[in-house]
Amino acid sequence: MAREDDRARDEFTSEAEELLDTLSRDLVDFESQGQNVRPELVNKIFREVHSLKGLAGMLGFTEISELSHSLEDMLDRLRMGRIAITRDLIDLLYDSVDSLNRLVIAINDPSLGALVDMTGLTSRIHHIITSQPARVHDDPFAELTLDEQTKKSLTEYEEHRLLENVRAAKHILVLEVTFDFSDFDERLRALTASLSESGEVISTLPAIPTGNVNGIAFRLLYGSTLDAAAVQVLAPDAAVTSLRKSEPGAAAPAALPAPTEIVEEEMSLRSLSQTVRVDIAKLDHVMNIVGELIIQKTQLEALTRASADRTSVQQGRMTSHELGKVARNLDRKLNELQKSVIEIRMVPVGQIYSKLSRTVRKVARELGKEIELVLRGEDTELDKMMVEELTDPLMHIIRNALDHGIEPPDERRRAGKSPVGRVTLNAYQQGNSVVLDVTDDGRGINPENVKRVAVQRGLIGEKDIVDQQRAYELLFTPGFSTAATVSEISGRGVGLDVVKKNLQELKGTIDVISRVGEGTTFRISLPITLAIIQALIVEAGGEKFAIPLTSVEESLRIYSRDIRTVERREVFTLRDFTLPLLRLADAFDLDDDHDHGPDTKWFVVVTRAGEKTVGILVNALVRQQEVVIKSIGERLKTVPGVAGATEIGESEIILVVDVGSLIDHFGGRARETRARAAHV
Template sequence: MNLDDALNTFVIESRELLESMEEALLRVEQSPHDEDLINAIFRAAHTIKGSAGLFGLDHVVAFTHNAENVLDSVRSGELEIDGDLVALFLQVCDHMGSLVANVAEGKEFGEDIRQRSDELTAQLKGQMTAHQSAGAAGAPAEASSSAASSEHVAVPAGGGEGGAAHAETDNWHISMRFGKDVLKNGMDPASFIRYLTTFGRIVNIVTLLDEIPRAAEMDPEDCYLGFEISYRTDADKAAIESAFEFVQDDARIRIVPPHSKIGDYLDLIREMPETEMRLGEILVRCGTLTENELDAALLAQQAADASSEAHQPLGTVLVAEQMVSPTVVQAALQKQKQVKETKGGDASMIRVNADKLDEHINLIGELIIASASIDLTALKSGNPELLEAASVMKRLVENVRDSALQLRMVQIGATFNKFQRVVRDVSREIGKDIRLEISGAETELDKTVVEKIGDPLTHLVRNSMDHGIEPVDVRLARGKPPHGTLRLNAYHDSGAIAIEVIDDGGGLNKERILAKALERGLVKPEQMLSDDEIHKLIFEPGFSTAEQINNLSGRGVGMDVVRRNIRDLRGSIDIDTEEGVGTTMRIRLPLTLAIIDGFLVGVGGSSFVVPLEMVVECVELSQEEIDAAHGRQHLNLRGEVLPFIRLKELFDIADAPPPAIDADADSPFGLQLESGRDDLPPVDEELAFLLQPVRRENVVVVNYAGHRAGLVVDTLQGEYQTVIRPLGAVFSGIEGISGFTILGTGQVALILDVPGLVRRVASKESRVNARAASYVMRE
């Protein structure tokens, strides 16, 4: 019963609802008659209003109520959805967002916010009056319940059957008996009544204190209150019911429409715990019934009791024939459906704290290490039963891992959809007509990755809109359609997720980029750069090609941040661009940050893990090929040039010493394997085979982001499930290694960051080349 928790839930849920509301608004513009969308928008506003009422957030309730009214007219088909209405509602949606943000921060609503509420309310009301005057001749079939029931007033009261006569009152009657636990559940009956005052007037209220027990028996945290309310409003029954949506299970609520039959009041009286006389008097006191009506009702009641056979069918008939107008029935049905839907949703979804999930995944990580170690022990023992048991366990552990990781997987669609709004707003702002297309929305990736990808994506999208897509005149001159298209696409590709931001704009201009880079001193004139390298200059810090600086992306902050953010996620970014045709920015990210399938290789005495999804094949590096390469670092792989990296050289790893080789004193790290020394315990058996003299080297062919490269290693040790241990503060930022892992032997192995390695080698080479080039020039 923590109010803060409850409020927190309100904030979270409201944000989710606003998100779906925004999404539906953006989609409804295209298909204005999609009832599901309209209902979704209505439901979002409606639910937020309802919950806000619970917390006594009157301002939120009042504001949302007006929005809901307009939406209701849309829902009933009285008001047409058009661009302006959508624009208005997007603003309303934003404003509700800021109201919720205010609530989240625990602030009072400031003057500016209230003013904004008033502005929007005025616009909303404008919509209503516009439609009311236009829709005066609207279809009478959909007339409101009060109109429908007003017809019944004509039926003379006090006719043959007391129960069938109609009460004179124009007011609704609401009867409430709250359950004991209402207060403990964080709800206050006063809030519901206060909420009623936001869209109607309480004509009269009688608070029933009868149930409050003597002091000794009273539990101060129980609720004993009941209320009889005479209430005047133009809202329909569903709207009134919505006030009590959250207390349905905890209270008995009865709502009797104006001019209901006396029999209905009778039912009410019968239903409530108080004696008939007492409640009857209360109804009279409330002004809901007159004395005469009450007498008639009680007479009818006695008559009905006398012939109890007739009583049942009478009641049914009454309800069926009279009480409820078609709209009310419809509302009630929809209400029921809604309730069912929510109930269903509650049952199948659980909110779980992400920390708990992380802890769970960490434990599974430990489990994987333990399982690997058992596997290894089983192999060594050669005991077939143990081997069998170990392999069963290994398989189960893998399943557990997969399902645990699945828990963290979310679809990228929600992230993509946020850009509907961004694109819509930005294109209006910069005066370009840009449409957003989304594909691959159902592609799943790790929640932590999703959370961190939003900012870089925003930068890329805005960059494409600003600098990619040309102004209309340029587009027309180039023979393109006047409206630009931006596409967000996602797909799974060799164990990674690729996210693309594609525009059909002007493409990157090589010369301009190069000129700018020179001007900024990012490159030297003598540097030879490939097209790809030139394109990637836009990711250098302090780079901007925008000729016009605007408030979105012209300041050159951003693109370098984009790349850094993506690298932090162990991802990479590539550019495909064709001048005049368009640009594709392709982000590649690992699916998860916690566990990967690795491929274990040995170099000298060290073990390294290559992410398995990058491994294409392994080939032997023969002496002929080494000779044919003439010292160059590439080989001929079935007619293709495959550049390779000698890990041993790059990492300065000494050859695994065949016994007792003198330490290489020149090694800058001064580190040698101690295996040859007599005074040390013998090397672990598992590693022993690594220490055999190596005749042939192997090349692991890796594929990343469309590039291929070879890693030259000594031994191939096979697939290995790997729990990633972060680099930690000491090693953070190191290029070429993305993390550690612990092998079944207990030894730590390094996980290779292939793109980082390639970058490292490439930058080394380009430095060498640049030096060579400048040397030539000086000559």
């Protein structure tokens, strides 16, 4: 029974999260549509809250059920036109969805439950419900000739919509259509969609058709700006009748009161569920591949049996040839399988966009800044786990942009900019990486200001030179941002160093591109998936290592005599560029007796992590292959330069190099060399 409860709880959590996600997106639409919000949208929001209440109620999640109940009550009045759309109401809806999110998360982590102010929310809802005078409920049927059956089948809500359409001087029409039973749903949906463009389908009443025994009839009650003749053109197969007894009058909209401020605690925006919803077609594809793998296995078995009888050399060759063929087929199928499984793990990054826009809205309100958030590339796909892990760092960067990047409206006006700040989030795929750009059109990063703060914090001395590149590095240095300087918005003393560390754990990088006075872009680059990567297998100090191919720019052969020393640092001139070198054997403290004078051959693997390029010096390049990265456990997690371990055939286990942390840890001075080289 306990297990069944667990299952029900998991199912509820996942379903509730999905509902709340849709709900937040609908709220954004709701707010943007202002006073002219489409009634269908209000009704949809009502239905979503209604569903959540039902689910929570049945499973005994009392707080969720009670809060959604109050909300449902308020939304019911809203859709019935008994209360008006006000700033308070919109804010309350956002806050309620936030709280419902928290409550859902609290199901699995009860310590979070206390963060929700149930009494406060309930009393705000109550206030909205009671503070607005109830409107007089007119009889919508007075001006219409509507048959009894249709009249009786209207819900209270539909009756209200009908009344609103009568008041708004719309044409009230009935369309009678008959469809074949086999595809009535598709055809009716298509008709409803086309009708909705110039009006509102108020009710859809199924009926028994006259004549067509295999069919089903529908009576659509339709309020529209178009008259019967125009609608007849839209729906040529329908019988269209007007219900109005006389010509319609006009109606006026209500005004929007001033906004109120609500400050709330922050919490992680990460969703809770570890589940991925998968298109069944993707699973079918996997199933097919597995079927083909089984065929290969059968062939292999047949070959094994046959080879036992083959004794001559020629027959042996034949067996070897056939085995080779099976191995190639297996390889191809396994590749396909791998690709399909990766695809299944992929979700669009757009999934977190609605959460982000909600927070941006709130933060902007708290800062008294006007922000336009532009979201692009929401269909870009990324591994589900990455998307989850990405939410917090991304939010941190966006908050930074709002807080430090975007200037207050007055300052923007003085600088000749629009008072409304713009933050753009753009996601796109680049090779095997997904790039997320957070761009603001704010004041940009001034190296002078960064230097002043860094000197204050004791990170650098007065005399140190801080150019753009150095300034960006300082931003990510632990201790640069502290609770004292960071306003409440940018986080509780958590600096960009933590963001960088989080991203490094995802094998990602972060870079800054900024122009003083024009704005800043934080560029996050992540591998599409963590599970399987293409790697270059190299040898150094008698050991093999795997270097992820996403970090490799090129590889070349050099001789010991090509290695120069600049400021006690080994470098190599690659075309017109001074490339700092890093001996892999040294990085892992391995004895290396490879060097036998100026003619010794080496291989340089030119690697790149973000904007930094370093040549990793190895003894040999072994091959390129796909590897599955496995964690090497908590205790070794902190060892720099190691991303994990992998098995490369015949039980040989090797380390996978984490280029980003390798460069950061062992190539610290390399950056200076490179910066200088770039300036020459």
